[in-house]
Amino acid sequence: MAASPKRPTIKQIAEETGLSVTAVSYALRGERVSPATIERVQAVADELGYSADPVARALRGGRTGTIGLLVGSLADFWQQTLAHAVQRELRTHGLHTILADADGDPAEELTLAARLAAQRVDGLLVAPIGPAGGDWAQLTARTPTVTIAGRLPGAELAGEVAFDQTSGVGEVLRHLHALGHQRIAVLSWAVASSPDRPTERAVREQAATLGLECELVPCAYSLDGSRPLALEVLDRPDRPTAIFCLSDSIAYGVLHGCRELGLSVPGDVSIVGFDDHPLSRLVSPPLTSVNWSIDRTARAAVGFLVDHLAGERGEHRVVIAPSLVVRESTGPVA
Amino acid sequence: MAASPKRPTIKQIAEETGLSVTAVSYALRGERVSPATIERVQAVADELGYSADPVARALRGGRTGTIGLLVGSLADFWQQTLAHAVQRELRTHGLHTILADADGDPAEELTLAARLAAQRVDGLLVAPIGPAGGDWAQLTARTPTVTIAGRLPGAELAGEVAFDQTSGVGEVLRHLHALGHQRIAVLSWAVASSPDRPTERAVREQAATLGLECELVPCAYSLDGSRPLALEVLDRPDRPTAIFCLSDSIAYGVLHGCRELGLSVPGDVSIVGFDDHPLSRLVSPPLTSVNWSIDRTARAAVGFLVDHLAGERGEHRVVIAPSLVVRESTGPVA
DNA sequence: CTCTACCGGTGTATCGATTCACTGAAACGA
DNA sequence: TCGTTTCAGTGAATCGATACACCGGTAGAG
Numbered sequence: 001m002a003a004s005p006k007r008p009t010i011k012q013i014a015e016e017t018g019l020s021v022t023a024v025s026y027a028l029r030g031e032r033v034s035p036a037t038i039e040r041v042q043a044v045a046d047e048l049g050y051s052a053d054p055v056a057r058a059l060r061g062g063r064t065g066t067i068g069l070l071v072g073s074l075a076d077f078w079q080q081t082l083a084h085a086v087q088r089e090l091r092t093h094g095l096h097t098i099l100a101d102a103d104g105d106p107a108e109e110l111t112l113a114a115r116l117a118a119q120r121v122d123g124l125l126v127a128p129i130g131p132a133g134g135d136w137a138q139l140t141a142r143t144p145t146v147t148i149a150g151r152l153p154g155a156e157l158a159g160e161v162a163f164d165q166t167s168g169v170g171e172v173l174r175h176l177h178a179l180g181h182q183r184i185a186v187l188s189w190a191v192a193s194s195p196d197r198p199t200e201r202a203v204r205e206q207a208a209t210l211g212l213e214c215e216l217v218p219c220a221y222s223l224d225g226s227r228p229l230a231l232e233v234l235d236r237p238d239r240p241t242a243i244f245c246l247s248d249s250i251a252y253g254v255l256h257g258c259r260e261l262g263l264s265v266p267g268d269v270s271i272v273g274f275d276d277h278p279l280s281r282l283v284s285p286p287l288t289s290v291n292w293s294i295d296r297t298a299r300a301a302v303g304f305l306v307d308h309l310a311g312e313r314g315e316h317r318v319v320i321a322p323s324l325v326v327r328e329s330t331g332p333v334a
Numbered sequence: 335m336a337a338s339p340k341r342p343t344i345k346q347i348a349e350e351t352g353l354s355v356t357a358v359s360y361a362l363r364g365e366r367v368s369p370a371t372i373e374r375v376q377a378v379a380d381e382l383g384y385s386a387d388p389v390a391r392a393l394r395g396g397r398t399g400t401i402g403l404l405v406g407s408l409a410d411f412w413q414q415t416l417a418h419a420v421q422r423e424l425r426t427h428g429l430h431t432i433l434a435d436a437d438g439d440p441a442e443e444l445t446l447a448a449r450l451a452a453q454r455v456d457g458l459l460v461a462p463i464g465p466a467g468g469d470w471a472q473l474t475a476r477t478p479t480v481t482i483a484g485r486l487p488g489a490e491l492a493g494e495v496a497f498d499q500t501s502g503v504g505e506v507l508r509h510l511h512a513l514g515h516q517r518i519a520v521l522s523w524a525v526a527s528s529p530d531r532p533t534e535r536a537v538r539e540q541a542a543t544l545g546l547e548c549e550l551v552p553c554a555y556s557l558d559g560s561r562p563l564a565l566e567v568l569d570r571p572d573r574p575t576a577i578f579c580l581s582d583s584i585a586y587g588v589l590h591g592c593r594e595l596g597l598s599v600p601g602d603v604s605i606v607g608f609d610d611h612p613l614s615r616l617v618s619p620p621l622t623s624v625n626w627s628i629d630r631t632a633r634a635a636v637g638f639l640v641d642h643l644a645g646e647r648g649e650h651r652v653v654i655a656p657s658l659v660v661r662e663s664t665g666p667v668a
Numbered sequence: 669c670t671c672t673a674c675c676g677g678t679g680t681a682t683c684g685a686t687t688c689a690c691t692g693a694a695a696c697g698a
Numbered sequence: 699t700c701g702t703t704t705c706a707g708t709g710a711a712t713c714g715a716t717a718c719a720c721c722g723g724t725a726g727a728g
Contacts, residue, residue: 007476009714020678025716034676049472051452055398056714058389059683066432066453074418077613083417084408087433096453098400099421099433118385119400119430138383142341252616279411282586284618343684354708359686367706390684393713 008048016044028052058120066096067305068116068143070109072129072150074101076249078275078294082127082148085298093306095122102129104220110134117143123305126152129189131197144308146301149292149320159304159316161297168290168322169202172272175288175324176242177210180333181270184212185233185240187219187226187250199246215240219250226253227260234261234269241269241333248273248280251287255329266331276325286327292320342382350378362386392454400430401639402450402477404443406463406484408435410583412609412628416461416482419632427640429456436463438554444468451477457639460486463523465531478642480635483626483654493638493650495631502624502656503536506606509622509658510576511544514667515604518546519567519574521553521560521584533580549574553584560587561594568595568603575603575667582607582614585621589663600665610659620661626654 010028014021017040026032027041044050058064067090071079087097100116102108109132113124117139124143126132128150136155139145144158176184186203200216207214217233219226226245230253233240245251251273258265265271265285273280276291300318307314344362348355351374360366361375378384392398401424405413421431434450436442443466447458451473458477460466462484470489473479478492510518520537534550541548551567553560560579564587567574579585585607592599599605599619607614610625634652641648 010716011714021715022679022717023677026677032676037676053393053454053714054452055389055392055454056683057716059387059393059685059714060716062683064389069433074421077411077414080411080414080418083433084414084435087408087435088437091435096450097433099403099417099431100425101418101421103422116430118388120387120389252613256616279586279613279617282590282617283613344686345684355685356687356709357707360707371706387684390713391686393684393715394686396713 007053008050009053010050012048013041013044013050016048017041063122063309064120065094066098066119066121067302068098068100068113068119068121068124070100070102070113070116070124070126070128072102072106072109072127073104074099075104076129076247077252077277077279078248079127079129081277081294082298085294086125086302089298089302093302095306104129106130106132110136110139113145114139122309123158125301125305126150128152144305146304146308146316148297148301157316158308159301160318161301161304162317162319163292164319164321165199166202166206168274168292168324169199170206171322171324172244172274172290173203173206173210173212173214175326175330176244176270176272177212179242179270179330181242182213182333183238183240184214184242184244186214186216186244186246187229187254188216188246189219189250203244214244219245224253226250227257230254230257231261234258234263239269242272242330243269244272244274246274248275248277248287248289251280251289251329252283255283255287265329267334270330270333272330280325281327285329288327288330289325290322291325292322296320341387342384343387344384346382347375347378347384350382351375397456398454399428400432400453400455402432402434402447402453402455402458404434404436404447404450404458404460404462406436406440406443406461407438408433409438410463410581411586411611411613412582413461413463415611415628416632419628420459420636423632423636427636429640438463440464440466444470444473447479448473456643457492459635459639460484462486478639480638480642480650482631482635491650492642493635494652495635495638496651496653497626498653498655499533500536500540502608502626502658503533504540505656505658506578506608506624507537507540507544507546507548509660509664510578510604510606511546513576513604513664515576516547516667517572517574518548518576518578520548520550520578520580521563521588522550522580523553523584537578548578553579558587560584561591564588564591565595568592568597573603576606576664577603578606578608580608582609582611582621582623585614585623585663586617589617589621599663601668604664604667606664614659615661619663622661622664623659624656625659626656630654 010021010024014024024041027038069086090097100112102112109128124145127148132152136152140155146159148161149163219229243254251271273287273289276289280287280289297320304316344355344358348358358375361372403420424431434446436446443462458479461482466486470486474489480493482495483497553563577588585605607621607623610623614621614623631654638650
C-alpha cells in the first residue's frame with residue numbers, strides 16, 4: 001500500500017495556527033477576521049496544500065458544483081461534439097460535468113437521469129435521442145433540468161433549448177424538390193419509430209405539401225447501423241433518388257454503403273444529413289447537411305441552468321434555427 | 335420558485351417507522367435486524383422514493399464512487415471516442431465519470447487534474463496530449479492515477495496503458511518506404527514540439543534506418559489547425575510525396591487541404607493517419623491509419639484503477655500493439 | 669460618563685449516513 | 699436455576715466545513 005497521505009483538513013490548520021476551526025473557515029474566505037490572521041492562515045494552508053473538501057461543503061451547503069450531462073448516445077458524433085461544447089461551457093462557470101450516456105437506449109434515460117440526480121448533481125442537462133419514456137415529473141421537480149432538443153414527458157423544466165426541426169426538414173425537402181427529386185427515403189432513428197415525433201410528422205406533412213414521395217425508414221442510431229439499411233434501400237428496383245438522413249452519423253454510413261455498391265453521389269443518388277458535424281465537409285463527397293449551432297446550443301442550455309440555480313427565473317426557452325449547408329452530396333436528379 | 339421538494343432522508347424513514355436512525359441504516363442494507371423490520375423499512379423507503387445521499391456517504395466512507403477522466407483535447411475525435419469507451423466501461427463497474435478537458439493546453443492538465451482530485455474523485459484517468467509539465471508526484475500519491483498513452487513527470491502510477499508508438503511508426507514508415515516514398519512530411523501535435531517525445535524520436539530514428547527524408551512539422555491538434563499547414567507544405571516546389579499525420583483529426587484537415595489544392599490522393603500525395611477513428615474508412619479516400627484498440631485500452635485502464643481501488647496490486651502496465659490498416663489514401667509514388 | 673456598535677474571535681449545532689459500544693430481553697446449555 | 703450467548707435495536711461519535719449565537723473588549727456617539 002503506497003498509502004495515500006490523507007488530505008489536510010481545516011482542523012489541522014486550526015491546530016497549526018492555534019485558532020479555532022471557525023476562525024480558519026472565515027479566514028480562508030477572507031471574512032470577519034483580521035488581515036494578519038488571514039495571512040497567517042493562508043500561509044499555513046498553502047504550506048499544507050489545503051483545499052476545502054467539496055464533499056463536506058456539499059453536505060453542509062446543499063450544492064455540489066456539479067452538473068449531470070445525459071446524452072442519448074455518445075456513439076453519435078453530433079452528441080460527442082455537443083458534450084464537448086457543454087463541458088467547456090460549464091467549466092467557464094466553474095461547474096464540473098458528470099457524464100452519462102444512455103448508449104442509444106431511450107428506456108435507459110430516465111434510469112440514468114435518476115442515478116445522476118441521486119449523485120446530487122445541482123442540475124441536469126438532458127439531450128435525449130428519442131421520445132424518452134417514463135414520468136419525469138418527480139425527478140425534474142427535485143433537480144433543475146434543461147432539455148436540449150427533446151421532450152421529457154411530465155417534466156417541469158428549468159429551461160429548454162428546442163431545435164426548429166420543422167424548418168430544418170422544410171429546407172431540406174425544398175432543396176431536394178428544387179433539384180427535381182421525387183422519391184426520397186428518410187432514415188430516422190430506430191428509437192423514434194413512434195410516428196408522432198415532430199420531426200417525422202414534419203417530414204410527412206411537408207412531403208405531402210410539396211407532392212413528394214417520402215418513405216420513412218427507421219434506422220439504428222450509429223455508423224454501422226445505417227450501412228446495411230442503405231444497401232437494402234438502394235438495391236430496390238424503384239430506388240429513391242435521394243436519401244435524407246436524420247443525423248450525419250447515419251449519412252456517413254449511407255455514404256459508405258453507396259461506395260460499396262459503386263453508386264455515385266450525387267450522380268446516382270443524393271444524400272443529405274441533419275447535424276452538420278465538423279467532419280461533414282471532409283467526407284466524400286462533402287455532405288449537404290443542416291447546421292444547428294452547437295455553441296449557441298451549449299451556451300443557451302448552460303445559461304438557463306446557471307440562471308435557474310442563481311434563483312433568476314427569466315426566459316427559459318429558446319429555439320435554435322436551422323441553416324441548410326449545401327455541399328456536393330446533393331445534385332439534380334439524372 | 336417551484337420549490338424543489340427536499341429529498342427524503344434516513345431520518346424521515348426513522349420517524350415514519352418509529353425506529354432509530356441506526357436501525358434504518360442497517361435495515362436498508364439488510365443487516366442485523368429482523369426480516370419483518372427490513373420489510374417495513376423497505377416499504378416506507380420505496381414509498382418515499384428514498385435513496386441514500388451519496389454526499390453524506392462519501393463524507394463518512396471516504397469514497398465518492400466517481401472517477402475523474404482528464405483528456406488532453408476533446409476536440410480530437412480519437413479522444414472523444416476514448417471518452418465514450420471509458421465512460422461506458424466505468425459504468426459497468428458502477429462508477430460515475432467526471433469529465434475534464436484540457437482543450438489542447440498541456441499546461442492546463444496538472445491544474446485540471448488537481449481540481450478533479452480536489453473534487454474527491456476516487457481515481458484519475460489521464461490521457462494527456464503532450465509532455466505534461468509540472469510535478470505530478472503529490473497529486474498521484476494522494477489519488478490513484480492511471481495514464482493512457484502518456485507520461486506524467488514524477489507520477490506514481492496505479493496503472494499505465496502505453497501505446498507502442500515505435501512499432502506503429504515503424505509500420506507506417508515501412509509501408510511508405512515499400513511504396514517508394516522518399517520525402518515524407520510528418521505532422522505532429524504542436525504541443526509536442528519538444529524533440530524528445532518518443533513518437534517523434536521513433537520517427538527520426540526509423541527514418542534514418544530506412545534512408546527516408548522525414549521532416550517533422552508541428553501542428554495544431556485539431557481539424558482546422560492542420561489545413562493551412564497542409565496547404566503550406568504541399569505548395570512547396572519539393573513537395574513531399576507522402577504526409578504522415580500523428581492523429582486522424584490532423585489527417586482529415588490535410589485531406590481537406592488536398593481537395594482545395596486539387597491534388598489527388600494518393601495520386602499526387604499519400605496520406606496516413608494514426609488513430610484509425612471509426613470515420614476514417616468513410617472519408618475520401620478512406621484513410622490508411624494505425625489502429626489501437628480503444629476498447630482494450632479503456633478496459634485495461636479502468637481495470638487497473640478498479641483493481642487498485644480494491645486493494646489488489648498486481649500487474650499494472652500494458653502495452654497496446656498497433657495494427658496498420660491500409661486503405662486507399664496511400665499508393666505507390668508516381 | 670454611559671450606552672451602543674462593532675471587532676475579532678470562540679463554542680456548538682448542523683448537513684445525512686455509518687459504525688462502534690452498549691443494553692434489555694429472550695434463548696439456551698449445564 | 700444460573701451464567702452466557704444471541705438477537706434486535708438504541709445512543710452517540712464521526713466525517714469536514716459552515717453558520718448562528720454569543721462574548722469580552724474597545725471606540726465613538728450622545
